[in-house]
Amino acid sequence: MVSVCFYFQVHQPVRLRPYTVFEIGKSNSYFDEQKNREILDRVAKKCYLPANAIMLELLDKHPEFRVSYSISGVALEQFMRHEPKVLDSFKELARTGRVEFLDETYHHSLSFVYSKPEFIEQVRLHNRLIRNLFGKSPQVFRNTELIYSNEVAAIAEKKVFRNTELIYSNEVAAIAEKMGYKGVLAEGADHVLEWRSPNFVYKPKGARKISLLFKNYRLSDDVAFRFSERSWSEWPLTAEKFGNWISKANGNGNIVNLFMDYETFGEHQWPETGIFNFLKKLPEEILKHPDNGFATPSDIIRTHKPVAEVDVPRLVSWADVERDLSAWTGNSMQQSALQQIYSMETAVKSCGDAKLIEDWRMMQSSDHYYYMCTKWFADGDVHKYFNPYDSPYDGFISFMNILNDIRERLKKAGEEKAMKAALNAAIG
Numbered sequence: 001m002v003s004v005c006f007y008f009q010v011h012q013p014v015r016l017r018p019y020t021v022f023e024i025g026k027s028n029s030y031f032d033e034q035k036n037r038e039i040l041d042r043v044a045k046k047c048y049l050p051a052n053a054i055m056l057e058l059l060d061k062h063p064e065f066r067v068s069y070s071i072s073g074v075a076l077e078q079f080m081r082h083e084p085k086v087l088d089s090f091k092e093l094a095r096t097g098r099v100e101f102l103d104e105t106y107h108h109s110l111s112f113v114y115s116k117p118e119f120i121e122q123v124r125l126h127n128r129l130i131r132n133l134f135g136k137s138p139q140v141f142r143n144t145e146l147i148y149s150n151e152v153a154a155i156a157e158k159k160v161f162r163n164t165e166l167i168y169s170n171e172v173a174a175i176a177e178k179m180g181y182k183g184v185l186a187e188g189a190d191h192v193l194e195w196r197s198p199n200f201v202y203k204p205k206g207a208r209k210i211s212l213l214f215k216n217y218r219l220s221d222d223v224a225f226r227f228s229e230r231s232w233s234e235w236p237l238t239a240e241k242f243g244n245w246i247s248k249a250n251g252n253g254n255i256v257n258l259f260m261d262y263e264t265f266g267e268h269q270w271p272e273t274g275i276f277n278f279l280k281k282l283p284e285e286i287l288k289h290p291d292n293g294f295a296t297p298s299d300i301i302r303t304h305k306p307v308a309e310v311d312v313p314r315l316v317s318w319a320d321v322e323r324d325l326s327a328w329t330g331n332s333m334q335q336s337a338l339q340q341i342y343s344m345e346t347a348v349k350s351c352g353d354a355k356l357i358e359d360w361r362m363m364q365s366s367d368h369y370y371y372m373c374t375k376w377f378a379d380g381d382v383h384k385y386f387n388p389y390d391s392p393y394d395g396f397i398s399f400m401n402i403l404n405d406i407r408e409r410l411k412k413a414g415e416e417k418a419m420k421a422a423l424n425a426a427i428g
Helices: 031-059 075-082 082-094 116-134 152-157 164-169 173-178 217-224 239-247 276-285 299-301 333-344 345-349 354-362 366-370 378-385 392-427
Strands: 002-010 067-071 098-103 185-186 201-204 209-215 255-261 292-294
Touching: 002 239, 002 299, 031 075, 031 082, 031 276, 067 082, 075 082, 075 116, 082 116, 116 173, 116 292, 152 173, 152 185, 173 201, 173 292, 185 299, 209 255, 209 299, 217 239, 217 255, 239 276, 255 345, 276 292, 333 366, 333 392, 345 354, 345 392, 354 392
Parallel strands: 002 067, 002 255, 002 292, 067 098, 185 209
Antiparallel strands: 201 209
């Protein structure tokens, strides 16, 4: 039997506005509220609301149907402020009992790579928000942009949010394991799996109990990227054709993990392409094969044991053709921005200014560094999507100007803290 696992990433960043050097020390208004609201409203109308309505229809029509999501804390905050109907539609899906929500970093950050303490704090914040909104604590973890290594799984397995020992683990699997999660998701890149198939459950090297689910990137990308590509030899992609491809996994695997951005439906692939009709018909076509079904990541982990151990010593992601971190760290601008934002961690967290801390965390969203990407080949078109800047260099300049303003705020907070201490000492 083949269990199809639908997992969708839901994320919208809080984009920065063009911030000039002349504003440093004078304005703490960093974010382009108008653009953020416009984009969120557009994506809600084109993707989230119609896609959630279809998912609810499919759940009502097919008792076997299952689906899973990870929604960044940044996106959930924006839903609560600006698009409560979207949040309500996700809650309606949750009430079916056949929708699973996964944990990730609250601010959709690269903190795992640069600061394990900050990473753990953000996962803890996300876990608390998901429990408050949907009533359940996630049992499966996916890191930002599916960034993964053995270390992610090892930390996630224990789920010990307060234990600082895990910060120095040598093993995203190691972290996930230590945080108590039962499973973690990863990109099924060829250089990771080599001769292995993504259609089985695996065990991360060095882990004890946590399971590893790999994205079937060929089938996932057929929908996410190639669906409307008329030059593709398989265009047009019909639900019947895709259902037959999935059925071929019978005898060659027991799961098919279809992981993609939720914005695939209606935003990346416009309604005019037929993507919504494809989605509506797909479960029926998949279920035509008597051995096919659907499962959430937790369902799979509960019913399928790992078939082998997989070693992923180096970080892998689902971004671009390389499946590495070069989308965010590939040039000197990105590297400088990342180094400087995380070098401020100790000072920011000790300043006692909650607004400053939150602004610093918002600056960690991976999208800000993605907008600085200067790749010259076809992937560059992807990096321009939703990009608020005319060039990567404009993004870098605004980012660094804001960092300099945060430094000014830290300096002021430090001076005020020292003055209060001196005053208390004098009074005492």
